[in-house]
Amino acid sequence: MSMKDFTPGAFPALRPRRLRQADWTRRLVRETTLLRSDLIWALVVHDGAAARVPVPSMPGADRLSIEAAVEAAIEAEKLGIPAIAIFPQIDVKKKNALGTEAANPDGLVCRTVKAMKAAAPGVGIMVDVALDPFTDHGHDGVIEGGRILNDESVARLVDQAVVQAEAGADIVAPSDMMDGRVGAIRAALEKAGKTDTLIMSYAAKYASAFYGPYRDAIGSASVLQGDKKTYQMDPANTDEALRECALDVAEGADMLMVKPGLPYLDIIRRVKDAFALPTYAFQVSGEYAMIRAAAANGWLDEDRAIRETLGAFKRAGADGIITYFAPRAAAMLDA
Ligand code: PBG
Helix, strand or coil: CCHHHCCCCCCCCCCHHHHHCCHHHHHHHCCCCCCHHHEEEEEEEECCCCCEECCCCCCCCCEECHHHHHHHHHHHHHHCCCEEEEEEECCHHHCECCCHHHHCCCCHHHHHHHHHHHHCCCCEEEEEECCCCCECCCCCCEEECCEEEHHHHHHHHHHHHHHHHHHCCCEEEECCCCCCHHHHHHHHHHHCCCCCCEEEEEEEEECCHHHHHHHHHHCCCCCCCCCCCCCCECCCCCHHHHHHHHHHHHHCCCEEEEECCHHHHHHHHHHHHHHCCCEEEEECHHHHHHHHHHHHCCCCCHHHHHHHHHHHHHHHCCCEEEECCHHHHHHHCCC
16 A cells, blocks of 8 residues: 555544454453452342251342351352342241331341351441331332332331341441431431441442342342332433432442343443442342343353443443342453
């Protein structure tokens, strides 16, 4: 080619593929990284003796006994997974309209937290603040005449969060989407002397189809009456997510979460850009189930799909990801 055919600022002077020619160049120019330290391991616990009880819609993410959850905490410590988020399956006999079991200091969640912290004190333990595992109607709050009562629900969530913090939970994560709950929980934690307890707010949580397998796992699917659209957000909205986050930040949230994950990458980016706070994505049960199901059929390469989806959250601006894949991902990632 002669120089007169050569146009600066265009092909062939510019060949982006040069940077992709070898593994070493690709590693050298990589813009985001996914590490073990980005992971929060989501797991479901139950109060029975069986170490692991399979959940048909979440193959591989079994319900664990307290003993098995303790083993998981020890494994997390070995793998360098910084934190575990636990979700309880509560015996139907303990469920009632007000979800009173949620604030039982000797309940499943508090006993699990204590056992995990005793065995693996270096692993952060996060707990959900919401009533849905404990109510006989499956809603996250208190219900009257078909309406979810905000302020009455907040009062119960506050009791729940304080009890969890007193049991040793490091992060309380309100997933209920009631108005004003972060501020009320923060005030109660201060009053209880729990000044170091972190609040990760499920700030932008959408009324999503992707929670189905989780509701099977905790046993709320069979009891849930109606839907959660009066408190969880409309999937069509994005400005509303920023407003929810702004309120939670003002009320004392330390960390923000967007949930579900992959269908809401745009929200993660906006939240991270707007608040510059630690921001987390929840790769929820339905996202887990989709990857597992496709992989089980041989339709996609599971390890690559896990890496790519978790990496997408980092690229979108997340500082970490809550995922049922955490131990499996950790095994293929650097510390
Ligand atoms: C509700 C709650 C949900 C999840 C955790 N806590 C959603 C819901 O049932 O409405 C979802 C977790 C998942 O799907 O993995 N407090």
